[in-house]
Amino acid sequence: MVEIILISTVAFAASMLTFFSGFGLGTILMPFVAIFLPLEMAIAITAIVHFANNLFKIGLVYKHINYPVLLSFGATALVFSAIGALLLKSMGEQPALLSYQIFGMSATVTALKIAIGIIILAFVVLESVPRFANMAFDQKYMPLGGALSGFFGGFSGHQGAFRSMFLLKAKLEKEVFIATGIAIAVIVDISRLAVYGTSFSSDLLTGNFALITTATLFAFVGSFFGAKLLKKVTIEFVKNTVSIVLVLLSLLLVSGII
DSSP: OHHHHHHHHHHHHHHHHTTTSSOOHHHHHHHHHHHHSOHHHHHHHHHHHHHHHHHHHHHHHGGGOOHHHHHHHHHHHHHHHHHHHHHHHHHHTSOOSEEEEETTEEEEEOHHHHHHHHHHHHHHHHHHSHHHHTOOOOGGGHHHHHHHHHHHHHHTSOOHHHHHHHHGGGOOOHHHHHHHHHHHHHHHHHHHHHHHHHHSOTHHHHTTHHHHHHHHHHHHHHHHHHHHTTTSOOOHHHHHHHHHHHHHHHHHHHTTOO
16 A cells, blocks of 8 residues: 555646656656566556556647657557567566675665666666756657657666657647657657557566556646646756656666665
């Protein structure tokens, strides 16, 4: 019950922040879920919450979707999301690299934990350092952006940073930028969930039904309030705080503690 409350609270806050800060729902939520569940399962559960929440957000902003951009970006994102998800499945089957005891706790280091931890650190840099956060690529590279965003979305759930880098050059109005980004995220979620579905048994849903349902509902509420605050500017203090927490969680992952 404690983990359901904590994860649902994080889902609410993360979902609200996605409307007006750099970090996505999956970026913030997944490491917290990994504290309580195996990493591969944490990524899959986060994907389910992410997908349901994006469907809800589409209902709020669908009128602003730019379909030509969605098509050029989403086609490669769809394919490479599946490739990333297959890599996640493969690495999750690899044996542990190291096991040890620390402060009475068992820690297990795996290649997947190291990879995901490094990716989280990298994306914190991408979102937090102005030089990278404001980087943009020419529109002719949209398919490449879709491939990068889709691959990392499928592998670790981190798709937002690359998506933003490539969509910025499309010079979309803020509402169109957000709506199109959400639509692309839905495409990535559909692709990776199709692969995850072949990797996990039905116990993933039945055994974690209360967690998934509660976290999804809290994410819905966060999205509702986020939409109401859409015109607000990013709160730098909040963004910096989230960055510090994500760095800490990534180090705990790499070390095998979570």
